[in-house]
Amino acid sequence: MLTATDLPETIALFPLPGALLLPRAKLPLHIFEPRYLQMIEDCMATRHRLIGMIQPRPTPGGAGERLHAIGCAGRLTAFSETEDGRYMITLTGISRFRVRAERTETAMPYRQAQVDWSDFGPDLGHAERDPALDRDGFMALLTRYFEAMALSTEWDSLKEAEDELLINALAMLCPFPPEERQALLEAPSLTTRRETLVTLMEFAMRGARGGDSNDRMQ
Known part of the structure; x- marks a missing residue:
């Protein structure tokens, strides 16, 4: 190391x-x-x-x-x-x-x-944790995002992943434009990266569905 x-x-x-x-x-x-x-x-x-x-x-x-x-x-x-x-x-x-x-x-x-x-x-240092992560709500949003963008993944692996692996893997794999990926890179903490990721997924879904207001994470 x-x-x-x-x-x-x-x-x-x-x-x-x-x-x-x-x-x-x-x-x-x-x-x-x-x-x-x-x-x-x-x-x-x-x-x-x-x-x-x-x-x-x-x-x-x-x-x-x-x-x-x-x-x-x-x-x-x-x-x-x-x-x-x-x-x-x-x-x-x-x-x-x-x-x-x-x-x-x-x-x-x-x-x-x-x-x-x-x-x-x-x-x-060691892997970060996201103490504010609502995993159930985050996974529900992720499911809607993958459906809207016609993406597929190994859901069982994502559900079992630790906070950092889950959030960082999605940040790297989701098809965001380069400037949005840069924002994910520069996020000062794992919590901020997850919040940025949520915003980007919601924005992408609104674009894919013509501004559907039901895409916002509850």
Whole structure:
């Protein structure tokens, strides 16, 4: 288990729209671009094996690709290579970070940044609980959301999941737009993330059903 002293000042960045990684969650990725193949190889040569998942920020007129200030670093915990040289990897979320400055003078084909971990100390601790979670009401809302969006899931697994696994798995799996996923990432606590998740599901259902007022969680 990594501690605060293990976290590096500079990490490789993997900008990927819509990809959300949260602490202690797992994110499978399929790597095929040459620059990111090199990033994975370089990552495996480090002691920490960390890659910073971060979302691009929309820019007017498409002038360059700016990044959001906050991302989440994942540790490379599973790796396999296909016959044609692609990599199948899994990142396990370690901690969120704030970008201090991108490194511009580098020979690497991928982006790197100096990062600050200090705002996210609890990410390195134990799994969070959500003491305000009304599980029955939340699951009822989730059922309506999945029906409205024509989604399916393993309901038995969700019902038995601990608070953090339940909320974070849904935050990562539900088909929200990138900016809404960023809001879930930046939520300061598990309770806030669940409240944001509820708001996003209610909003999505109102859009899918033309503003049906019965979608609000009771």
